[in-house]
Amino acid sequence: MSHAHEHVSNTSRIWKVFILLSVVTIVEVALGIVRPDALFMNNFLSMNLLNWVFIILTLYKAYYIVWAFMHMEGERSSLKWAVVATVIFLALYLLFILLVEADYIYGIFKDSTIKWNF
Numbered sequence: 749m750s751h752a753h754e755h756v757s758n759t760s761r762i763w764k765v766f767i768l769l770s771v772v773t774i775v776e777v778a779l780g781i782v783r784p785d786a787l788f789m790n791n792f793l794s795m796n797l798l799n800w801v802f803i804i805l806t807l808y809k810a811y812y813i814v815w816a817f818m819h820m821e822g823e824r825s826s827l828k829w830a831v832v833a834t835v836i837f838l839a840l841y842l843l844f845i846l847l848v849e850a851d852y853i854y855g856i857f858k859d860s861t862i863k864w865n866f
Contacts, residue, residue, distance in 0.1 A: 765816045769809055776805050794851050807839060 779787070779801060787798040811832070814820055820828055856862060 761816075765812070769812065772805055772809050776802060794847060803843065810835075 779798060783798060787801060788796055790797045792800060814831070814835075820831065
C-alpha cells in the first residue's frame with residue numbers, strides 16, 4: 749500500500765500573498781503619512797473617512813491572512829461562513845461599542861466642567 753503524495757510547490761502562491769499584503773500595508777502607511785484632506789476632514793458616522801479606510805484595509809488583510817494561511821479557500825462553504833460570519837459580527841460589534849463609547853466620552857468632555865487635560 750503506497751501513500752505517495754505528489755509535492756506541489758507553493759512558492760508562487762506565497763509570493764503573491766506576500767506582494768498583496770505588502771501593497772495593502774504600503775497604502776496604509778502612505779495614507780497615514782500623507783493624510784489627504786479629502787479623507788481626513790470629512791466625517792462618516794462620527795469618524796473621519798481616513799479612519800474608515802484604515803479599518804476596512806485592516807479587516808481585508810485579516811480576512812486574506814485567514815483565507816491564505818489558514819487554508820480556508822479549500823474548506824466547505826458552511827465552515828467558511830461559520831468562521832467569517834463570526835469574525836465579521838464580532839468586528840462590527842467591537843466597532844459599534846468603540847464608536848458609542850468614544851462619542852459619549854467626547855460629549856462628557858465637551859459639555860461638562862471636566863477639562864481636556866491630556
